[in-house]
Amino acid sequence: MKKRPGLNTVCTHTGEVEDKRFGGAVSPLYMSTAYVFEDIDEKRYPRYFNTPNQQALCRKIAALEHAEDALIFGSGMAAISSALFAFLRKGDHVVFQNTLYGGTINLVREEFEKFGIEYSFTEGFAPEDFEREIRPETKVIYIETPSNPLLTITDIRAISAMAKKHNLVSMIDNTFASPVNQNPIDLGIDIVLHSATKYLGGHSDILAGAVASNSEYIDRIFQLAKNFGGSLSDYTVWLLERSIKTLGVRVKAQNKNAKKMAKFLAKHSDVEKVYYPGLKSHPDHELAKSQMRGFGGMLSFELKDGLDVSEFQKSLKLIKPVMSLAGVESTILSPTLTSHALLTPEEREKQGIKDGLIRFSLGIEDVKDLMEDIDQAIENVKSKVEVVS
Structure with missing residues (x-):
């Protein structure tokens, strides 16, 4: 051969x-x-x-x-x-x-x-x-x-x-x-x-x-x-x-960033749940290992109750809240408002897509800068909640 x-x-x-x-x-x-x-x-x-x-x-x-x-x-x-x-x-x-x-x-x-x-x-x-x-x-x-x-x-x-x-x-x-x-x-x-x-x-x-x-x-x-x-x-x-021509080097960098980000979010006190097959806690982790060489540059997560998703996205300074995914720049969106907006609320609920779900496409930036952006955006949302209270 x-x-x-x-x-x-x-x-x-x-x-x-x-x-x-x-x-x-x-x-x-x-x-x-x-x-x-x-x-x-x-x-x-x-x-x-x-x-x-x-x-x-x-x-x-x-x-x-x-x-x-x-x-x-x-x-x-x-x-x-x-x-x-x-x-x-x-x-x-x-x-x-x-x-x-x-x-x-x-x-x-x-x-x-x-x-x-x-x-x-x-x-x-x-x-x-x-x-x-x-x-x-x-x-x-x-x-x-x-x-x-x-x-x-x-x-x-x-x-x-x-x-x-x-x-x-x-x-x-x-x-x-x-x-x-x-x-x-x-x-x-x-x-x-x-x-x-x-x-x-x-x-x-x-x-x-x-x-x-x-x-x-x-x-x-x-x-x-x-x-x-x-x-x-x-x-x-x-x-x-x-x-x-740069697909291989781009995706491998995105894989690396996504895995680090998933671990960071999984330990974050203001994050309710993280969806990423590269995490050992993911129910399909072993299956993913058997058929994938890398776990990808995509993940999703849910913020804790009381933290407004829209306000969080507006508070980001580096990560772009835009439609689509997989660019060299990190992007974030609400599936309810974009990729799955054509589905009824009942259909989204049946699929497990909550209104507070955030889809995160990791780019090739330094992942520490992305983590800092997540942190400052969450803190900004929390400060506004405290003011209202």
């Missing part, structure tokens, strides 16, 4: 567009939307995902996920919707994990009924919870691990084995883990999905999505995706290829 290059080598070199004219060290950018079509083997067109920069980036993402092939999209939701609709038809059924990205849940609730596609959400995360929902008409099983925003871990090996047993297509949203920490295809999953806006982009300035799988499944997704029109502009493709 041919030896696979190391992670940072893949990030830096795989999928480069060779600059044959000037010998530049970085990929040249081809901005054309019109290519010659006579006397050539491949007719290039941006909506067909086959411009030089698009194809090069797909090779890089496929290599990162240990897949045969990949496709890139204009957003994570474009990738998710294209993959799901490529394998589901009227009368089909799909099993979803009960805690998913809010946008994915909204897609299912708003659109599937129009196409006659049925779906079920599991009650829990155990393999038997998934097995219980499988029907004769089930075609797809879909998971997200670590989950957003409570960092719950689903057993990837068990789900992939179950999918094979029932002849189902298995899909996973691997955004929170990133290819640095987790490669689901090695664990038996068929299709890996990413919001490339997050860790793959990593600088809070790119909107993109990605799908990685075997060549047969990627072609099937392509046949639908070219009609949906969710392709990515070549300039953004070029920026994303540039960003992925």
Whole structure:
């Protein structure tokens, strides 16, 4: 077997567009939307995902996920919707994990009924919870691990084995883990999905999505995706290829910061609970160790009762209270007001998402500075509570 290059080598070199004219060290950018079509083997067109920069980036993402092939999209939701609709038809059924990205849940609730596609959400995360929902008409099983925003871990090996047993297509949203920490295809999953806006982009300035799988499944997704029109502009493709060069070093720094921050918050007198799979107290810690190389740069926590979350976020000076995640800068948000705002209060409560929950995306800053920012923000909130009292 041919030896696979190391992670940072893949990030830096795989999928480069060779600059044959000037010998530049970085990929040249081809901005054309019109290519010659006579006397050539491949007719290039941006909506067909086959411009030089698009194809090069797909090779890089496929290599990162240990897949045969990949496709890139204009957003994570474009990738998710294209993959799901490529394998589901009227009368089909799909099993979803009960805690998913809010946008994915909204897609299912708003659109599937129009196409006659049925779906079920599991009650829990155990393999038997998934097995219980499988029907004769089930075609797809879909998971997200670590989950957003409570960092719950689903057993990837068990789900992939179950999918094979029932002849189902298995899909996973691997955004929170990133290819640095987790490669689901090695664990038996068929299709890996990413919001490339997050860790793959990593600088809070790119909107993109990605799908990685075997060549047969990627072609099937392509046949639908070219009609949906969710392709990515070549300039953004070029920026994303540039960003992925530092993916390995960025994510490893974020892993390190998140683990230190989780331990700090777990001991903090003003923090009620911390959700991070790297903590030994996390109920899925051992499972996470068995399928992840690192525990990720994401965590969530709840402040003690009486401490206003909104006021806490406004009091931060270094950590940015903004939407999205996984940038080199640390960010924080309330899932109730952002990522899961489309869910009803009852749905959020069922998933364990409280109004006081805070999702924390660790960046690459010095972690002591981040801890000091947390402390001063909490003290500011407490001082205002004391004044009111």
